[in-house]
Amino acid sequence: MARVEVESEVTGKVWKVEVGVGDRVAEGDVLVILESMKMEIPVESPHAGTVAELRVAADEPVQEDQVVAVIAT
Numbered sequence: 001m002a003r004v005e006v007e008s009e010v011t012g013k014v015w016k017v018e019v020g021v022g023d024r025v026a027e028g029d030v031l032v033i034l035e036s037m038k039m040e041i042p043v044e045s046p047h048a049g050t051v052a053e054l055r056v057a058a059d060e061p062v063q064e065d066q067v068v069a070v071i072a073t
Contacts, residue, residue, distance in 0.1 A: 002073045008065065011036060012061070013059065014032055014035075014060045015058070017054060018031055018033065019051050020054070021053065025045045025051060047071055049071040055068055
């Protein structure tokens with residue numbers, strides 16, 4: 001089973017976590033919503049699979065290229 005790390009594309013703050021560990025996701029499903037410069041930026045799953053890890057929680061700061069989740073495909 002492959003593991004895919006999903007990274008933030010921007011620096012900001014986690015506004016909302018849309019999934020939990022163990023959830024099945026399809027390609028394109030929103031995992032986390034970030035807030036940056038008063039804009040909401042969805043972080044989507046690049047592949048279908050199962051959420052193996054969530055590395056952020058609501059209200060936490062994130063940096064560009066930080067891993068926010070891991071998907072097992």
